[in-house]
Amino acid sequence: MKYFLFVFFLFSLSISAQNTTTLPEGSSSPNATLSDISWMEGNWSGEAFGGITEETWGPPQGGSMMFSFKLVSEGKVSFYELGHIREVNNTLIYELKHFHGDLKGWEEKDEVQQFKLVKVDGNRVYFEGFTFEKVSGNEINIYAQIGNEDGSSEEVTFNFKK
Incomplete structure (x- = not known):
């Protein structure tokens, strides 16, 4: 019984801790520009998945x-991941590819993972399954929905510092 309550408590926490979202069906992405996410520029490092993470974002250009x-x-x-956030039709799209x-x-070869913009809200920019959060000028969080082999998914937090 204690195990069941503990699992229920953890499940409840995970539901309330959601930082990612999806675009409602039939909706289109809001207007936005790269200036809405330009604070991502820089060299960031952190820890995740039992290792050291590095993420580098270039300035808005082209x-x-x-x-x-x-x-x-x-x-x-x-x-590795390589990708970009692009301005397309007065909104933003997040695109990436993974490499061993x-x-x-x-x-x-020609496949790219694409994530539509859901909303820009203060210090957060929401894409489908990803949220970029400016904590301070030297700290960001990226929240990502990661798929598991059993078909379920979980939200993972990447905390980075400059």
């Missing part, structure tokens, strides 16, 4: 902000 991500675990690169440590891609 209608996009490019980024790279690296996870180092047990002294080896576990995976040897740079072999996860997605097919």
